[in-house]
Amino acid sequence: MSAAVSIERFGRGVINSVSAWGSAWVFIAETILGIFRPPFRLRLLLRQILEIGFNSVLVIFLIGGFTGAVLAVQGEYTLSKFGATAWTGPMVALSLIRELAPVLTALMVIGRAGSAITAEVGIMRITEQIDALRSMAVDPIRYLMVPRLLAGIISMPLLMCVFTTIGIGGGYLVGTKILGLAPGSFMGQIISNVDMVDVNSGLIKSLVFGFIFGWVTCYKGYTCGFGAVGVNKATTQAVVTASVAVLVVDYFLTSILTRIFF
Amino acid sequence: MISIQNIHKRFGSQVVLNGISLDLEPGKITTVVGPSGVGKSVLLKLILGILSPEEGDVLIDGRSITKARSEPERNDIRANLGVLFQSAALFDSLSVYDNIAFPLRERTNLNRLDIHDKVSFLLNSLSLSQYHKKLPQEISLGMRKRVGMARALIMEPEVILIDEPNTGLDPIVGQEVYDLIKYCHKEWGFTAVVISHELPEVFQVTDKMIMLLKGRIHLEGTPHDFINSTDPAVQQFIQGKLDGPISIQ
Numbered sequence: 001m002s003a004a005v006s007i008e009r010f011g012r013g014v015i016n017s018v019s020a021w022g023s024a025w026v027f028i029a030e031t032i033l034g035i036f037r038p039p040f041r042l043r044l045l046l047r048q049i050l051e052i053g054f055n056s057v058l059v060i061f062l063i064g065g066f067t068g069a070v071l072a073v074q075g076e077y078t079l080s081k082f083g084a085t086a087w088t089g090p091m092v093a094l095s096l097i098r099e100l101a102p103v104l105t106a107l108m109v110i111g112r113a114g115s116a117i118t119a120e121v122g123i124m125r126i127t128e129q130i131d132a133l134r135s136m137a138v139d140p141i142r143y144l145m146v147p148r149l150l151a152g153i154i155s156m157p158l159l160m161c162v163f164t165t166i167g168i169g170g171g172y173l174v175g176t177k178i179l180g181l182a183p184g185s186f187m188g189q190i191i192s193n194v195d196m197v198d199v200n201s202g203l204i205k206s207l208v209f210g211f212i213f214g215w216v217t218c219y220k221g222y223t224c225g226f227g228a229v230g231v232n233k234a235t236t237q238a239v240v241t242a243s244v245a246v247l248v249v250d251y252f253l254t255s256i257l258t259r260i261f262f
Numbered sequence: 263m264i265s266i267q268n269i270h271k272r273f274g275s276q277v278v279l280n281g282i283s284l285d286l287e288p289g290k291i292t293t294v295v296g297p298s299g300v301g302k303s304v305l306l307k308l309i310l311g312i313l314s315p316e317e318g319d320v321l322i323d324g325r326s327i328t329k330a331r332s333e334p335e336r337n338d339i340r341a342n343l344g345v346l347f348q349s350a351a352l353f354d355s356l357s358v359y360d361n362i363a364f365p366l367r368e369r370t371n372l373n374r375l376d377i378h379d380k381v382s383f384l385l386n387s388l389s390l391s392q393y394h395k396k397l398p399q400e401i402s403l404g405m406r407k408r409v410g411m412a413r414a415l416i417m418e419p420e421v422i423l424i425d426e427p428n429t430g431l432d433p434i435v436g437q438e439v440y441d442l443i444k445y446c447h448k449e450w451g452f453t454a455v456v457i458s459h460e461l462p463e464v465f466q467v468t469d470k471m472i473m474l475l476k477g478r479i480h481l482e483g484t485p486h487d488f489i490n491s492t493d494p495a496v497q498q499f500i501q502g503k504l505d506g507p508i509s510i511q
Contacts (some may be wrong), residue, residue, distance in 0.1 A: 123354075132351035135310050135344075136365045136417075137337035143368075 027141075027219050031149050034142040044147040052113040052148070053155030060163050063108055064101070068167030071095055072175040088179075089186035090193035092171035093164075097194060097202045101163040102156075103250055106209035109152075109159060110242045114217040117148055118238035121221025122231040130222070145222065149214035156210030157203050164202070197261040205253050209246050216242035263288045263453055264309060264421060269318035271304055278304050279315070280477030286421070291447060291454040293464050296474035297499065297508050302457040303348070305474070306423050309455065310343065311336045322421075341369070344414030344452075348426040350406040352398040352413070359385070359394040362412045369417065384412040387449070388442070404435035411442060415450060422446075424456045428463065436463060443467050461500055465489070473499065475508065 075091040121144060124130050133140045168190065175181040220238035224230045264286040271279040278301040286292050294302050307313040309320055311327035320328050322339050330336040352361045362384055366377045385391045388408050393401055398409070407427065414422055427443060428436030444467050447454060458464045465485040473481040473488070473496060481488065481496055488496060498506030 127349055128347045128351040129353055131307070131310075131312055132345065132347055132353075134312055135340060135423075136368065136413075137340050138365075138368050139333055139337075 023223065024215075024219050027145075027222065028215050030141050031145045031215075031218070034139065034146045035150065037142065041143070041147060044143070045150055048147045048151030049155055051116075052109065052151045053158060056109050056112055056155070056159055057162060059108055059112060060105060060159050061166050063104060064096075064163035064166035065170035067100055067104060067163075068092055068096060068170030068172075069174040071100070071167070072171035072179065075171075076175065076179045076181065085179075085181060086185050086189060088175050088181055089171070089189040092175070093168050093190045093194050094198060096164045096167040096171075097198050099202075099250075099254070101160045101167060102202050102205035102209060103246060105160045105163045105206065106156060106213060106246045107243055109156065110213055110217070110239055110246070114213055114242055115235050115239050117217040118221040118224070118235045119231055121148075121218060122224030122234045125222065125224050126227060126230060140222075145214075145218045148218050149211070152214035152217075153207060153210040156213065157206040160202060160206040201257045201261055204257060205250065208249060208253060212245050212249060213242055216245060263323065264455070265319075265321040266305075266309070267319045267321065269305070269308060269315045269320065271301065271308060271313065271315045277477050279308075279474075282318075282474070282477075282479060284472065284479065284482075286453055286455060287470065288420075288453050289451055290469040291443075291456060291467055292470045292472060293456040293458055293468035294472045294474060295458055295461065295464065295499070296480075298459065300474045301477065302459075302474060303425055306345075306425055306455065306457050309423060310345065311340060341417070342420050344417060344419040344422045346407065346410045346414045346422065346424045346427065348429050350398070350403070350410035352406055352409055354398055356397075357394065358390060358396050358398070358401070358409050361398065361409055362390075362416055365413065365417050380416060384416060388412050388446075402435070403430055404438060407431075407439050408442060411446060415446060415452075418450070420452060422452045422454045424454060426457055426459075428458075428460055436460070440464075440467050461502075462489075 071092045072088060075088045075095075076085050079085050079087055079091065121130075124144070130140045130144070133143055172183070172186055175186050176183045217238045220234045220241070224234035266282055266284040269279050269282045270277075282305065284292075294305060296302055304313060308315055308328070309322075311320070311330065315328055318328070319326050323342060325339050327336055327339045330339060352358075353364065356364065359381060363377050363381045366372055366380060372380075381394075382391075385394055388411065390405070390408055390412060393405060393409075398406055401409070424443065427439045431439060440463055443454070443456070446452075447467070456464065456468065465488075468485055471481070471483060471485055471488040472479055475495055481491060481493060483491075489500065491497065495507045497503075498508050
Protein backbone atom coordinates (compact mmCIF):
# COMPACT_ATOMS: atom_id res chain seq x y z
CA MET A 1 0.00 0.00 0.00
CA SER A 2 1.49 3.36 -1.00
CA ALA A 3 1.99 6.21 1.45
CA ALA A 4 -0.47 8.35 -0.51
CA VAL A 5 -3.26 5.77 -0.06
CA SER A 6 -2.53 5.50 3.67
CA ILE A 7 -2.59 9.26 4.07
CA GLU A 8 -5.83 9.46 2.10
CA ARG A 9 -7.46 6.80 4.28
CA PHE A 10 -6.25 8.49 7.45
CA GLY A 11 -7.54 11.84 6.18
CA ARG A 12 -10.92 10.35 5.26
CA GLY A 13 -11.15 8.75 8.71
CA VAL A 14 -10.42 12.07 10.40
CA ILE A 15 -12.97 13.88 8.22
CA ASN A 16 -15.62 11.22 8.93
CA SER A 17 -14.98 11.40 12.69
CA VAL A 18 -15.15 15.20 12.77
CA SER A 19 -18.28 15.09 10.61
CA ALA A 20 -19.96 12.52 12.93
CA TRP A 21 -19.10 14.62 16.00
CA GLY A 22 -20.41 17.75 14.33
CA SER A 23 -23.61 15.99 13.32
CA ALA A 24 -24.14 14.69 16.89
CA TRP A 25 -23.73 18.21 18.30
CA VAL A 26 -26.08 19.72 15.71
CA PHE A 27 -28.58 16.97 16.56
CA ILE A 28 -28.53 17.69 20.29
CA ALA A 29 -28.62 21.47 19.71
CA GLU A 30 -31.73 21.05 17.54
CA THR A 31 -33.31 18.76 20.15
CA ILE A 32 -32.64 21.22 22.98
CA LEU A 33 -34.08 24.09 20.92
CA GLY A 34 -37.07 21.87 20.12
CA ILE A 35 -37.87 21.58 23.84
CA PHE A 36 -38.82 25.25 23.92
CA ARG A 37 -40.76 25.40 20.65
CA PRO A 38 -44.48 24.62 20.55
CA PRO A 39 -46.42 22.42 20.11
CA PHE A 40 -45.61 20.83 23.49
CA ARG A 41 -46.57 17.18 23.31
CA LEU A 42 -47.25 16.30 26.95
CA ARG A 43 -48.95 13.00 26.10
CA LEU A 44 -45.89 11.77 24.16
CA LEU A 45 -43.64 12.82 27.05
CA LEU A 46 -45.77 10.93 29.58
CA ARG A 47 -45.75 7.84 27.35
CA GLN A 48 -41.96 7.94 27.21
CA ILE A 49 -41.69 8.44 30.98
CA LEU A 50 -43.85 5.33 31.29
CA GLU A 51 -41.61 3.42 28.87
CA ILE A 52 -38.24 4.56 30.19
CA GLY A 53 -39.08 5.24 33.84
CA PHE A 54 -42.01 3.24 35.12
CA ASN A 55 -41.26 0.11 33.08
CA SER A 56 -37.71 0.07 34.48
CA VAL A 57 -38.83 0.12 38.11
CA LEU A 58 -38.93 -3.66 38.56
CA VAL A 59 -35.38 -4.20 37.31
CA ILE A 60 -34.20 -1.22 39.40
CA PHE A 61 -35.88 -2.81 42.43
CA LEU A 62 -34.01 -6.06 41.90
CA ILE A 63 -30.63 -4.55 41.11
CA GLY A 64 -30.93 -1.94 43.86
CA GLY A 65 -31.95 -4.46 46.53
CA PHE A 66 -29.17 -6.90 45.77
CA THR A 67 -26.53 -4.16 45.35
CA GLY A 68 -27.39 -2.84 48.83
CA ALA A 69 -27.28 -6.38 50.22
CA VAL A 70 -23.85 -7.06 48.70
CA LEU A 71 -22.52 -3.73 49.95
CA ALA A 72 -23.64 -4.60 53.48
CA VAL A 73 -21.88 -7.99 53.37
CA GLN A 74 -18.66 -6.57 51.89
CA GLY A 75 -18.77 -3.49 54.11
CA GLU A 76 -19.29 -5.45 57.30
CA TYR A 77 -16.43 -7.83 56.35
CA THR A 78 -13.98 -4.99 55.63
CA LEU A 79 -15.01 -2.78 58.54
CA SER A 80 -14.86 -5.68 61.00
CA LYS A 81 -11.08 -5.74 60.42
CA PHE A 82 -10.93 -2.28 61.96
CA GLY A 83 -13.61 -2.93 64.58
CA ALA A 84 -15.85 -0.42 62.85
CA THR A 85 -18.89 -2.47 61.84
CA ALA A 86 -21.13 0.29 63.21
CA TRP A 87 -20.17 2.28 60.11
CA THR A 88 -21.68 -0.31 57.77
CA GLY A 89 -24.92 1.68 57.39
CA PRO A 90 -23.27 4.95 56.27
CA MET A 91 -20.91 3.01 54.03
CA VAL A 92 -23.84 1.34 52.23
CA ALA A 93 -25.84 4.58 52.01
CA LEU A 94 -22.99 6.84 50.87
CA SER A 95 -21.73 4.34 48.30
CA LEU A 96 -25.22 4.08 46.87
CA ILE A 97 -26.20 7.75 46.95
CA ARG A 98 -22.93 9.22 45.71
CA GLU A 99 -21.81 6.60 43.22
CA LEU A 100 -23.46 3.26 42.69
CA ALA A 101 -27.10 4.28 42.38
CA PRO A 102 -26.59 6.93 39.66
CA VAL A 103 -24.12 4.79 37.68
CA LEU A 104 -25.87 1.42 37.95
CA THR A 105 -29.28 3.00 37.30
CA ALA A 106 -27.91 4.66 34.17
CA LEU A 107 -26.28 1.44 32.95
CA MET A 108 -29.46 -0.57 33.57
CA VAL A 109 -31.71 1.97 31.85
CA ILE A 110 -29.31 2.22 28.89
CA GLY A 111 -29.39 -1.57 28.55
CA ARG A 112 -33.14 -1.92 28.93
CA ALA A 113 -34.77 1.22 27.49
CA GLY A 114 -31.84 2.73 25.54
CA SER A 115 -31.44 -0.23 23.23
CA ALA A 116 -35.22 -0.23 22.67
CA ILE A 117 -35.21 3.48 21.79
CA THR A 118 -32.36 3.10 19.29
CA ALA A 119 -33.99 0.07 17.69
CA GLU A 120 -37.41 1.76 17.52
CA VAL A 121 -36.12 5.02 16.03
CA GLY A 122 -33.78 3.07 13.73
CA ILE A 123 -36.64 0.96 12.41
CA MET A 124 -38.67 4.13 11.91
CA ARG A 125 -35.74 5.46 9.89
CA ILE A 126 -35.35 2.41 7.63
CA THR A 127 -39.10 1.94 7.10
CA GLU A 128 -39.44 5.59 5.99
CA GLN A 129 -41.62 6.55 8.98
CA ILE A 130 -39.28 9.46 9.73
CA ASP A 131 -39.48 10.56 6.08
CA ALA A 132 -43.27 10.24 6.38
CA LEU A 133 -43.25 12.60 9.38
CA ARG A 134 -41.24 15.15 7.43
CA SER A 135 -43.50 14.77 4.38
CA MET A 136 -46.43 15.62 6.66
CA ALA A 137 -44.60 18.75 7.84
CA VAL A 138 -43.98 17.28 11.30
CA ASP A 139 -40.46 17.84 12.62
CA PRO A 140 -39.16 14.38 13.66
CA ILE A 141 -36.70 15.95 16.10
CA ARG A 142 -39.52 17.59 18.04
CA TYR A 143 -41.96 14.71 17.65
CA LEU A 144 -39.63 11.79 18.41
CA MET A 145 -36.46 13.07 20.08
CA VAL A 146 -37.64 15.81 22.44
CA PRO A 147 -40.03 13.53 24.43
CA ARG A 148 -37.37 10.81 24.70
CA LEU A 149 -34.60 13.18 25.79
CA LEU A 150 -36.83 14.85 28.38
CA ALA A 151 -38.17 11.51 29.61
CA GLY A 152 -34.58 10.31 30.13
CA ILE A 153 -33.66 13.46 32.08
CA ILE A 154 -36.82 13.22 34.23
CA SER A 155 -36.83 9.44 34.78
CA MET A 156 -33.17 8.90 35.62
CA PRO A 157 -33.08 10.84 38.96
CA LEU A 158 -36.41 9.29 39.98
CA LEU A 159 -35.14 5.79 39.27
CA MET A 160 -31.92 6.62 41.07
CA CYS A 161 -33.97 7.55 44.16
CA VAL A 162 -35.83 4.22 43.92
CA PHE A 163 -32.50 2.39 43.53
CA THR A 164 -31.03 4.13 46.58
CA THR A 165 -34.07 3.55 48.78
CA ILE A 166 -34.35 -0.13 47.89
CA GLY A 167 -30.56 -0.52 48.13
CA ILE A 168 -30.48 0.89 51.66
CA GLY A 169 -33.44 -1.37 52.47
CA GLY A 170 -31.56 -4.42 51.14
CA GLY A 171 -28.44 -3.43 53.09
CA TYR A 172 -30.51 -2.91 56.23
CA LEU A 173 -32.19 -6.32 55.95
CA VAL A 174 -28.93 -8.18 55.37
CA GLY A 175 -27.03 -6.11 57.94
CA THR A 176 -29.54 -6.47 60.75
CA LYS A 177 -31.21 -9.84 60.08
CA ILE A 178 -28.25 -11.85 58.79
CA LEU A 179 -25.08 -10.11 59.99
CA GLY A 180 -26.52 -9.19 63.37
CA LEU A 181 -25.89 -5.43 63.27
CA ALA A 182 -28.01 -3.26 65.55
CA PRO A 183 -31.00 -1.83 63.64
CA GLY A 184 -30.96 1.49 65.53
CA SER A 185 -27.26 1.98 65.00
CA PHE A 186 -27.47 1.07 61.28
CA MET A 187 -30.15 3.69 60.52
CA GLY A 188 -28.93 6.20 63.10
CA GLN A 189 -25.44 6.32 61.61
CA ILE A 190 -26.94 6.82 58.13
CA ILE A 191 -29.02 9.77 59.32
CA SER A 192 -26.02 11.31 61.10
CA ASN A 193 -23.53 10.88 58.26
CA VAL A 194 -25.46 11.42 55.05
CA ASP A 195 -25.87 15.10 54.12
CA MET A 196 -27.97 16.81 51.47
CA VAL A 197 -24.80 17.53 49.47
CA ASP A 198 -24.37 13.77 49.04
CA VAL A 199 -27.92 13.47 47.76
CA ASN A 200 -27.48 16.50 45.48
CA SER A 201 -24.29 15.03 44.07
CA GLY A 202 -26.12 11.81 43.16
CA LEU A 203 -29.07 13.70 41.67
CA ILE A 204 -26.83 15.92 39.51
CA LYS A 205 -25.06 12.83 38.22
CA SER A 206 -28.39 11.22 37.38
CA LEU A 207 -29.59 14.28 35.50
CA VAL A 208 -26.40 14.32 33.41
CA PHE A 209 -26.61 10.56 32.80
CA GLY A 210 -30.25 10.96 31.72
CA PHE A 211 -29.14 13.58 29.20
CA ILE A 212 -26.35 11.31 27.87
CA PHE A 213 -28.81 8.41 27.67
CA GLY A 214 -31.30 10.42 25.60
CA TRP A 215 -28.69 12.02 23.37
CA VAL A 216 -26.75 8.88 22.45
CA THR A 217 -29.66 6.46 22.04
CA CYS A 218 -31.80 8.86 19.99
CA TYR A 219 -28.89 10.03 17.81
CA LYS A 220 -27.76 6.49 17.03
CA GLY A 221 -31.30 5.49 16.05
CA TYR A 222 -31.85 8.64 14.01
CA THR A 223 -28.65 8.17 12.01
CA CYS A 224 -29.00 4.39 11.74
CA GLY A 225 -27.70 2.66 8.60
CA PHE A 226 -29.62 0.59 6.10
CA GLY A 227 -31.52 -2.63 6.92
CA ALA A 228 -31.46 -5.01 9.85
CA VAL A 229 -27.65 -4.82 9.98
CA GLY A 230 -27.86 -1.04 10.31
CA VAL A 231 -30.30 -1.26 13.23
CA ASN A 232 -28.22 -4.00 14.87
CA LYS A 233 -25.04 -1.92 14.59
CA ALA A 234 -26.74 1.28 15.77
CA THR A 235 -28.23 -0.48 18.82
CA THR A 236 -24.91 -2.03 19.82
CA GLN A 237 -23.07 1.27 19.31
CA ALA A 238 -25.70 3.15 21.31
CA VAL A 239 -25.44 0.84 24.33
CA VAL A 240 -21.63 0.73 24.27
CA THR A 241 -21.16 4.47 23.62
CA ALA A 242 -23.70 5.55 26.24
CA SER A 243 -22.33 3.13 28.87
CA VAL A 244 -18.72 4.19 28.31
CA ALA A 245 -19.75 7.87 28.24
CA VAL A 246 -21.55 7.45 31.59
CA LEU A 247 -18.46 5.92 33.23
CA VAL A 248 -16.07 8.52 31.77
CA VAL A 249 -18.33 11.46 32.62
CA ASP A 250 -18.85 9.95 36.09
CA TYR A 251 -15.14 10.30 36.84
CA PHE A 252 -15.03 13.96 35.78
CA LEU A 253 -18.33 14.77 37.51
CA THR A 254 -17.15 13.14 40.74
CA SER A 255 -13.94 15.18 40.62
CA ILE A 256 -15.80 18.42 39.92
CA LEU A 257 -18.64 17.85 42.40
CA THR A 258 -16.21 16.83 45.17
CA ARG A 259 -14.38 20.13 44.72
CA ILE A 260 -17.63 22.11 44.66
CA PHE A 261 -19.51 20.44 47.53
CA PHE A 262 -16.80 19.20 49.90
CA MET B 263 -47.37 23.28 -10.00
CA ILE B 264 -44.09 21.32 -9.67
CA SER B 265 -41.10 22.31 -11.73
CA ILE B 266 -37.81 20.43 -11.49
CA GLN B 267 -34.95 22.48 -12.90
CA ASN B 268 -31.56 21.06 -13.83
CA ILE B 269 -31.22 18.86 -10.74
CA HIS B 270 -27.83 17.28 -9.99
CA LYS B 271 -27.49 14.83 -7.11
CA ARG B 272 -24.59 12.63 -6.10
CA PHE B 273 -23.79 10.36 -3.15
CA GLY B 274 -20.04 10.41 -2.56
CA SER B 275 -18.46 9.87 -5.95
CA GLN B 276 -21.60 8.28 -7.44
CA VAL B 277 -23.58 10.61 -9.67
CA VAL B 278 -27.27 9.69 -9.36
CA LEU B 279 -29.06 12.52 -11.14
CA ASN B 280 -27.21 14.57 -13.71
CA GLY B 281 -29.23 17.53 -14.92
CA ILE B 282 -32.90 16.50 -14.69
CA SER B 283 -35.49 19.09 -15.75
CA LEU B 284 -39.18 18.35 -15.69
CA ASP B 285 -42.51 20.17 -15.41
CA LEU B 286 -45.49 18.27 -14.04
CA GLU B 287 -48.79 18.84 -15.77
CA PRO B 288 -51.56 19.82 -13.34
CA GLY B 289 -54.24 17.18 -12.85
CA LYS B 290 -52.25 14.52 -14.71
CA ILE B 291 -50.40 11.41 -13.54
CA THR B 292 -46.73 11.38 -14.49
CA THR B 293 -44.87 8.11 -14.04
CA VAL B 294 -41.11 7.99 -13.62
CA VAL B 295 -39.68 4.62 -14.61
CA GLY B 296 -36.17 3.24 -14.89
CA PRO B 297 -34.02 0.40 -13.71
CA SER B 298 -33.30 -0.09 -10.00
CA GLY B 299 -30.77 2.34 -8.56
CA VAL B 300 -31.29 4.95 -11.26
CA GLY B 301 -32.46 7.59 -8.76
CA LYS B 302 -36.27 7.46 -9.02
CA SER B 303 -36.86 7.48 -5.25
CA VAL B 304 -34.08 10.08 -4.87
CA LEU B 305 -36.01 12.32 -7.27
CA LEU B 306 -39.11 11.90 -5.10
CA LYS B 307 -37.18 12.82 -1.94
CA LEU B 308 -35.75 15.87 -3.73
CA ILE B 309 -39.30 16.99 -4.58
CA LEU B 310 -40.21 16.53 -0.92
CA GLY B 311 -37.18 18.49 0.24
CA ILE B 312 -35.97 15.53 2.32
CA LEU B 313 -32.75 15.50 0.23
CA SER B 314 -30.95 18.53 -1.16
CA PRO B 315 -29.44 18.62 -4.65
CA GLU B 316 -25.90 19.79 -5.34
CA GLU B 317 -27.25 21.92 -8.16
CA GLY B 318 -30.65 22.88 -9.53
CA ASP B 319 -34.00 23.71 -8.04
CA VAL B 320 -37.41 22.22 -7.29
CA LEU B 321 -40.27 24.70 -7.40
CA ILE B 322 -43.66 23.90 -5.88
CA ASP B 323 -46.28 26.46 -6.81
CA GLY B 324 -43.42 28.80 -7.70
CA ARG B 325 -41.66 28.43 -4.33
CA SER B 326 -38.28 26.74 -4.09
CA ILE B 327 -38.22 23.85 -1.60
CA THR B 328 -34.49 23.35 -2.16
CA LYS B 329 -33.63 26.95 -1.27
CA ALA B 330 -36.03 27.21 1.68
CA ARG B 331 -34.02 28.64 4.56
CA SER B 332 -35.66 26.75 7.41
CA GLU B 333 -37.62 23.59 8.13
CA PRO B 334 -40.83 25.58 8.91
CA GLU B 335 -40.56 27.23 5.48
CA ARG B 336 -40.08 23.83 3.84
CA ASN B 337 -43.03 22.50 5.84
CA ASP B 338 -45.14 25.34 4.55
CA ILE B 339 -44.23 24.43 0.95
CA ARG B 340 -44.84 20.71 1.63
CA ALA B 341 -48.37 21.45 2.85
CA ASN B 342 -49.62 20.90 -0.70
CA LEU B 343 -48.02 17.46 -1.05
CA GLY B 344 -49.23 14.03 0.02
CA VAL B 345 -47.05 10.93 -0.15
CA LEU B 346 -47.74 7.22 -0.44
CA PHE B 347 -44.46 5.56 0.50
CA GLN B 348 -43.15 2.28 -0.88
CA SER B 349 -43.84 0.39 2.34
CA ALA B 350 -46.74 2.72 3.24
CA ALA B 351 -44.62 3.98 6.20
CA LEU B 352 -47.52 3.82 8.65
CA PHE B 353 -46.73 4.49 12.30
CA ASP B 354 -46.55 1.12 14.06
CA SER B 355 -47.85 2.38 17.38
CA LEU B 356 -50.98 4.02 15.93
CA SER B 357 -54.19 2.35 14.74
CA VAL B 358 -55.42 2.68 11.15
CA TYR B 359 -57.79 5.45 12.29
CA ASP B 360 -55.06 7.35 14.15
CA ASN B 361 -52.64 7.01 11.23
CA ILE B 362 -55.15 8.65 8.90
CA ALA B 363 -56.06 11.32 11.47
CA PHE B 364 -52.39 12.07 12.25
CA PRO B 365 -51.83 14.95 9.75
CA LEU B 366 -55.08 16.63 10.81
CA ARG B 367 -54.17 16.43 14.50
CA GLU B 368 -50.64 17.70 13.91
CA ARG B 369 -51.23 20.38 11.30
CA THR B 370 -54.73 21.73 11.83
CA ASN B 371 -56.83 23.11 14.66
CA LEU B 372 -59.86 21.00 13.77
CA ASN B 373 -61.87 19.69 16.69
CA ARG B 374 -62.34 16.00 17.39
CA LEU B 375 -65.73 15.83 15.64
CA ASP B 376 -64.50 17.43 12.42
CA ILE B 377 -61.49 15.13 12.38
CA HIS B 378 -63.78 12.15 12.92
CA ASP B 379 -66.00 13.21 10.01
CA LYS B 380 -63.06 13.56 7.62
CA VAL B 381 -61.42 10.30 8.67
CA SER B 382 -64.71 8.40 8.54
CA PHE B 383 -65.38 9.70 5.04
CA LEU B 384 -62.01 8.40 3.83
CA LEU B 385 -62.40 5.10 5.71
CA ASN B 386 -65.71 4.57 3.92
CA SER B 387 -64.50 5.80 0.53
CA LEU B 388 -61.50 3.47 0.55
CA SER B 389 -63.35 0.50 2.14
CA LEU B 390 -61.31 0.62 5.33
CA SER B 391 -64.08 1.01 7.92
CA GLN B 392 -63.79 -2.51 9.31
CA TYR B 393 -60.04 -2.09 9.88
CA HIS B 394 -60.07 1.27 11.66
CA LYS B 395 -59.10 -0.13 15.08
CA LYS B 396 -56.37 -2.42 13.79
CA LEU B 397 -52.65 -1.71 14.02
CA PRO B 398 -50.63 -1.61 10.76
CA GLN B 399 -48.93 -4.93 11.55
CA GLU B 400 -52.35 -6.61 11.82
CA ILE B 401 -53.35 -5.89 8.19
CA SER B 402 -51.90 -6.95 4.83
CA LEU B 403 -49.42 -4.84 2.85
CA GLY B 404 -52.09 -4.12 0.24
CA MET B 405 -54.41 -2.82 2.95
CA ARG B 406 -51.55 -0.80 4.47
CA LYS B 407 -51.06 0.91 1.09
CA ARG B 408 -54.77 1.73 1.09
CA VAL B 409 -54.36 3.31 4.56
CA GLY B 410 -51.24 5.13 3.30
CA MET B 411 -53.29 6.53 0.43
CA ALA B 412 -56.01 7.66 2.85
CA ARG B 413 -53.36 9.39 4.99
CA ALA B 414 -51.90 11.07 1.89
CA LEU B 415 -55.36 12.32 0.89
CA ILE B 416 -56.61 13.51 4.27
CA MET B 417 -55.17 17.03 3.89
CA GLU B 418 -56.61 17.21 0.36
CA PRO B 419 -53.26 18.06 -1.25
CA GLU B 420 -52.99 19.15 -4.88
CA VAL B 421 -50.08 16.79 -5.52
CA ILE B 422 -49.65 13.16 -4.50
CA LEU B 423 -46.28 11.44 -4.76
CA ILE B 424 -46.47 7.64 -5.00
CA ASP B 425 -43.33 5.55 -4.57
CA GLU B 426 -43.36 2.03 -6.07
CA PRO B 427 -47.08 1.38 -5.52
CA ASN B 428 -47.07 -2.38 -5.96
CA THR B 429 -43.68 -3.43 -4.62
CA GLY B 430 -44.02 -6.62 -2.59
CA LEU B 431 -47.60 -7.27 -3.71
CA ASP B 432 -48.96 -10.19 -5.69
CA PRO B 433 -50.42 -9.33 -9.15
CA ILE B 434 -54.02 -9.30 -7.90
CA VAL B 435 -53.38 -6.97 -4.96
CA GLY B 436 -51.00 -4.96 -7.18
CA GLN B 437 -53.86 -4.44 -9.64
CA GLU B 438 -56.10 -3.44 -6.74
CA VAL B 439 -53.60 -0.71 -5.80
CA TYR B 440 -53.60 0.63 -9.37
CA ASP B 441 -57.42 0.60 -9.32
CA LEU B 442 -57.22 2.54 -6.06
CA ILE B 443 -54.93 5.15 -7.65
CA LYS B 444 -57.30 5.48 -10.63
CA TYR B 445 -60.31 5.80 -8.34
CA CYS B 446 -58.67 8.40 -6.07
CA HIS B 447 -57.36 10.39 -9.03
CA LYS B 448 -60.86 10.47 -10.54
CA GLU B 449 -62.49 11.47 -7.24
CA TRP B 450 -59.94 13.98 -5.94
CA GLY B 451 -58.42 15.17 -9.25
CA PHE B 452 -54.90 15.59 -7.88
CA THR B 453 -51.65 15.82 -9.81
CA ALA B 454 -49.57 12.69 -9.22
CA VAL B 455 -46.03 11.51 -9.64
CA VAL B 456 -45.74 7.72 -9.61
CA ILE B 457 -42.32 6.14 -9.20
CA SER B 458 -42.33 2.63 -10.62
CA HIS B 459 -40.53 -0.03 -12.55
CA GLU B 460 -43.63 -2.18 -13.01
CA LEU B 461 -44.40 -2.53 -16.70
CA PRO B 462 -46.90 -2.79 -18.31
CA GLU B 463 -49.17 -2.34 -15.23
CA VAL B 464 -48.26 1.31 -14.84
CA PHE B 465 -49.51 2.20 -18.35
CA GLN B 466 -53.13 1.90 -17.19
CA VAL B 467 -52.88 4.83 -14.77
CA THR B 468 -50.39 7.20 -16.35
CA ASP B 469 -50.78 10.17 -18.64
CA LYS B 470 -47.08 10.81 -19.14
CA MET B 471 -44.01 8.58 -18.93
CA ILE B 472 -40.50 9.64 -17.99
CA MET B 473 -37.69 7.11 -18.24
CA LEU B 474 -34.52 7.79 -16.28
CA LEU B 475 -31.23 6.25 -17.32
CA LYS B 476 -27.68 7.06 -16.28
CA GLY B 477 -28.76 10.12 -14.32
CA ARG B 478 -30.65 11.73 -17.18
CA ILE B 479 -34.13 11.70 -18.73
CA HIS B 480 -33.83 9.10 -21.45
CA LEU B 481 -37.37 9.36 -22.80
CA GLU B 482 -40.35 11.61 -22.12
CA GLY B 483 -43.75 11.02 -23.69
CA THR B 484 -47.11 9.33 -23.50
CA PRO B 485 -47.43 5.61 -22.71
CA HIS B 486 -48.08 5.17 -26.46
CA ASP B 487 -44.76 6.88 -27.31
CA PHE B 488 -43.06 4.69 -24.76
CA ILE B 489 -44.47 1.39 -26.05
CA ASN B 490 -43.78 2.26 -29.66
CA SER B 491 -40.30 3.64 -29.07
CA THR B 492 -37.58 1.99 -31.14
CA ASP B 493 -34.93 3.01 -28.61
CA PRO B 494 -33.04 -0.17 -27.64
CA ALA B 495 -32.86 0.80 -23.92
CA VAL B 496 -36.62 1.43 -23.76
CA GLN B 497 -37.41 -1.86 -25.51
CA GLN B 498 -34.95 -3.73 -23.29
CA PHE B 499 -36.64 -2.25 -20.22
CA ILE B 500 -40.18 -3.04 -21.45
CA GLN B 501 -39.29 -6.60 -22.42
CA GLY B 502 -37.11 -7.20 -19.36
CA LYS B 503 -34.19 -8.54 -21.36
CA LEU B 504 -30.73 -9.00 -19.89
CA ASP B 505 -28.93 -8.09 -23.11
CA GLY B 506 -28.91 -4.47 -24.16
CA PRO B 507 -27.67 -1.03 -23.28
CA ILE B 508 -28.99 -1.22 -19.69
CA SER B 509 -26.53 -3.05 -17.48
CA ILE B 510 -27.48 -4.60 -14.16
CA GLN B 511 -26.18 -2.47 -11.29
